Amino acid sequence: MKKRCGRCFPFSSRISNISAIHFDKIMSSIKKILIVDDDDALRGSLVEQLQLHESFSCLAVASAAAGLEHARSSHVDLVLLDVGLPDMDGREACRLMRKAGVKVPIIMLTGADTDSDTILGLDAGANDYVTKPFRFGVLLARIRAHLRSHENSDDAVFKIGPYSFRPGAKMLLDTEEKKIRLTEKDLAVVPTRSIPECLSALVAFDPDSEMDQNRAQMSEAIEGVRSGAVTRAVRDSKYKGSKIREGDFIGLFKGSIVTAGTELPEVTLKLVERMAEKGADVVTLIRGEAVAEDAGSDIESRLREIYGGDLEVLIGNQPLYHYLVGIE
Structure with missing residues (x-):
């Protein structure tokens, strides 16, 4: 052929x-966003707006307790956390997430815009502090910026099918947290924005070609x-x-x-x-x-x-x- x-x-x-x-492995490249907010309208709007972009999936809950449970037990890539939750102050929930070992970016959402509020939120372990009302485009840009920054940090964890990859530690773990040996190889990243783009790039890959040639034809x-x-x-x-x-x-x-x-x-x-x-x-x-x-x-x-x-x-x-x- x-x-x-x-x-x-x-x-x-x-x-x-x-x-x-x-x-299922291709789908794992989609970033999972945990939304913790008791405002039904805002929560629904954030889910709808984020899922217009195929690179995101959303998990939305209305309480700090549910947010803590999902942050600890599920793999999420970023948390949007409201300050004024009905069962707990969002800043305390943020502290508990960090204490439980949650290292993904946390962006706090609040109607309070004083310097002291911002300082309290950041001191609780949040990466960013966004005041309401906000423009979705601005929030989306901040989400993407924090995801990019986190991917380049030692705390980043990537889900690849059943495996967890920690690039900072050069470590690949299986489902039982057992280490899998990695070898040193040059690699190139070809970014895609959707599953069809990803599949098209994979089809263009030629195992007999050099890395630069493959990168060029996959990008094309x-x-x-x-x-x-x-x-x-x-x-x-x-x-x-x-x-x-x-x-x-x-x-x-x-x-x-x-x-x-x-x-x-x-x-x-x-x-x-x-x-x-x-x-x-x-x-x-x-x-x-x-x-x-x-x-x-x-x-x-x-x-x-x-x-x-x-x-x-x-x-x-x-x-x-x-x-x-x-x-x-």
Whole structure:
């Protein structure tokens, strides 16, 4: 077979030859944000806004006790922690998280904006202190900045499938916390913003090529991919003047809602149509765990009538997103 580095259409044939690729491992690159806030509207809004970006998943709770439990027992990459919680001051909750060994960035959210409040929050172990009301874009920039900083610190822990990697200690641990020996090798990081981009980069990888050549052709492959997703709305909102109810399906493209409705097939078809307006050599559909077999087959059959052999369907079983869509 002729290699087509930089293209995303040979997914099924090329991936079948790369035994190390598993969708659960790819999904582990998504950053999990723990949101601890008793304001239902704000909590729901943060979840919805963050999940518009495929690089985040959210775990949202309304009390300090629930936040402490999840921070200690679950792998999270960052915590958004309200100060005025009903069962405990958020600064005390922050101290308890640090005492329990939680080393991920903690951003405190509060309506108090005096210098003394900021100092108390930072002294409690928080990495940042954001006053309400805030612009989501500013909060998002701070989240990304703290995640980047943490990834380069000795405290960083990356989940890679069943393994935990601590780059500061050059240590890889299995599920039983047993060390796995690492060898010294040069490596290059090729950043991606979505699962379709990640898959396209993996397909472009050539084990017989030099590192710099692989990095160039993987980056080239990413540039030609348009990414979208179908998920459910987490709260009532509006789209082009029409109401979106909590639980409705929404189609996301370029970080915005481009279609919404109560029926998964119609929302998925409209999303793909919108994404393909500038042409589509290949449409890649990655089915999530929430899509039943019969419903998925119906949607995929209808898309195959339109795109024929240019449609690739993969079973990703990813959470949150009913479908991830990649178009080249």
